[in-house]
Amino acid sequence: MNKGPGGLEIKGFIETSFLDWDGKIVSTLYVAGCNFRCPFCHNAGLIERPHEYETIPLERIENYLLAHKDFIDGICLTGGEPCLHKGRGLFEFMKRVKDKGFEIKLDSNGTDPECLKTALDQKLADYFAMDIKGPLDERYDGLSGVKTDLAGIKESVKTIRESGVPHEFRTTVLPTLLGEEEIAAIAGYLAGAEKFVLQQFAPDHAWDEKLRSVKPYEKPELERLARVARTHVPNVLIRGV
Numbered sequence: 001m002n003k004g005p006g007g008l009e010i011k012g013f014i015e016t017s018f019l020d021w022d023g024k025i026v027s028t029l030y031v032a033g034c035n036f037r038c039p040f041c042h043n044a045g046l047i048e049r050p051h052e053y054e055t056i057p058l059e060r061i062e063n064y065l066l067a068h069k070d071f072i073d074g075i076c077l078t079g080g081e082p083c084l085h086k087g088r089g090l091f092e093f094m095k096r097v098k099d100k101g102f103e104i105k106l107d108s109n110g111t112d113p114e115c116l117k118t119a120l121d122q123k124l125a126d127y128f129a130m131d132i133k134g135p136l137d138e139r140y141d142g143l144s145g146v147k148t149d150l151a152g153i154k155e156s157v158k159t160i161r162e163s164g165v166p167h168e169f170r171t172t173v174l175p176t177l178l179g180e181e182e183i184a185a186i187a188g189y190l191a192g193a194e195k196f197v198l199q200q201f202a203p204d205h206a207w208d209e210k211l212r213s214v215k216p217y218e219k220p221e222l223e224r225l226a227r228v229a230r231t232h233v234p235n236v237l238i239r240g241v
């Protein structure tokens, strides 16, 4: 088994990405497993059947970074949910990457505020990107696919918003469950955040097969939702259209 120290399982490694961190060139690392089951997720295999994917040796990743230090700015840790690996070598790996002079963007679904606080306290994250699946009420579970601890999500929002670390919150705009009222509710909750990103829903390969025939919003509709959100968070972007 090619596991890293403590069992950090990286299952996907995009050596060079221009898309995963605005303005940066990064290597993107996908960890195994997630505690959500978002119906629109594209990584079902990585979450339900991680054993079917090779575990990338951490040495290979670190060697690649060092060999391309001239143009790689850092890494994007995504998944899956990276914080599920906090007891399995996540922070140790992040520290080694930081010690080599690279920056780190940490993606998270926000279910583990303590994980984010540790990354913050140890100065391991240079950018946080946290998913906000829907309004922070009874509607959340339909978008996360599980019974969600909203107190934990709220604590993560507070931690990131007050961190002083560059960050974004992002919502995949699933037309069947998210419209103007929901986007306004999310943005209202995020008031004071640095950036709020509306991500286009991509039906192909959605975990819930019923969603594969759902038509994404047209760009003008997303732009209208962005204008609604901007009444609460001035910096709203649309991604994926």
Ligand code: SF4
Pocket: 034, 035, 036, 037, 038, 040, 041, 042, 043, 047, 079, 080, 081, 109, 131
């Ligand atoms: S939080 Fe992300 S990785 Fe996890 S199920 Fe949802 S979309 Fe997929």
